[in-house]
Amino acid sequence: MISGFTFIRNAVRTDYPVVESISSILPIVDEFIVNVGPDEDGTLDLIRSIGDPKIKIIQSQWNPNMNRGGFIFTQQTNIALFNCTGKWAFCLQADEVVHEEDLPVIKKCLEKYVDDDRVEGLTLKQLNFYGDYKTMMNVYPYRNRRRCRIVKPHRFVLSRGDSAGFTVYPKFKEKGHRIRVIETGAKLFHYWNVKSKKALEAKHKAVQSYWGDKSFGEREFDYYQYFPRQFVTKYRGTHPMVMSKRISSHPVSLDLSTSSWRSKLTWRERRRLLKTMFVTKITDRFSGRGSYRLLKR
């Protein structure tokens, strides 16, 4: 048995593709736990409208004192995680979608490693989209980021940090260790800033209240100025089928060859490009970066 889980709040106002996200893995899961926060904009009805018997809705409260570092997201992810009854639990954040072509690959890994106690999680390769559906982030840490999104909930797994990944605390005691993962090779489409300007502003405002001061600035968001041209690249592959309706009605379209792009780099951005090279050519091959321990297949 395989569970899917996610948490969501104010999905309508911030225009998250949560319905598409859930639908994309429904064929391979036996239940899908959706943890819906205090409902202010009809998110609950939106989730109910999917109308699949596999979907199990949980309603939760959000602790107002967790207002820094995105740590509230971890709490909310854990609520959904602990409700999973499967041997595997597949976590999708509300703007992440899996391609239908990758489902067989994932399914095969799930079956292969279910009884292998070395393996505590599986990673996907995350593609981060920016602005529209053909522009992708091409720098560290966004490019081809490995994300642990499939875990064994009975192996003392907990959501980590700002719920970007998972960590393991054997027996739920003080000593934790990095989660041991296997790479599936499947892609994870992360429609990160692929929104209309209004929804993007609503998202930044909402996220800001959980991040304290460390977040997007107050100034108006300009796609061509926020990141320099060197940070993005064109995406030529296909998108998950569930997204087709959104793609055809998307209001933003970025032109990669326009002169509106900022091309002057700050020193930090230069360092970022250097780091990207270093990570792709060296570190990433030898060790797994980040918060997991990559096992050999």
Next chain:
Amino acid sequence: MDEFIVNVGPDEDGTLSLIESIGDPKIKIIRSQWNPHLDTGGYLFAQQTNIALFNCTGSWAFYLQADEVVHEDDLPLIMECVERYLEDDRVEGLNFWHLDFWGDYSTLLNVYPFRGQRRCRLVKPHRFVLSRGDAAGFTVHPKYKEKGRRIRVVDTGARLYHYGQTRTEKTLHEKWQSTQKYHSERPTDDQNIDFYKYFPRQFMAAYKETHPKVMADRIKKHPVSLDLSSPSWRTTLTWGERWLLLKTLFVDHVTDRLSNRGSYKLLTK
């Protein structure tokens, strides 16, 4: 208290309507599923505790297990500590003195680890606190990353009445059997329990003080009454039990004073 989060598992016997029948607007019910694969060590209880904990919106969260009761006389003491340590970032939790009853309401377990066990039951949910082990206590994982540490607590001095074993021999046996599936590493015990034989007389002490008022009805109706001077008590000790008595002495006189036992770090008031 401004809200009370009750996490009700899959309902098979009307527990949900029992909770609903309390009918206080402060009570907020959450319904959850229980993972069937987490079947050892009682770790499932930690998961379920955490679900409730993460739903708390207060600056403090007061955790009570379903067989634990607080005495109304201690409430002012607790409130004082809650106010005093609210802004003190050193303090992440508050401790209670556990009283473990055996069989009836006048018999206390008087050995380690039951006697005078301190339990952390009041925590600050926004300080990265998580339920620990089999939900017996709490631990802190700063920023929810890999390196966790023991929770820093202050003693309130308030008592926590634990009526887990205050049942009839039959219902206690049933309870132990039903929790077996969450502790599948423990051997199944098909023998009936005899209150006079299960623990020796040396493990017991009389409790002469009052109980929380809310318990009055249950105390009146309780069918079991143990006689501490009865000759039915087992008095011959096994070696394990002798060792436990020795350990009780040792903990009382040495370890408990110098350091503190268990999974917390006790701060001086």
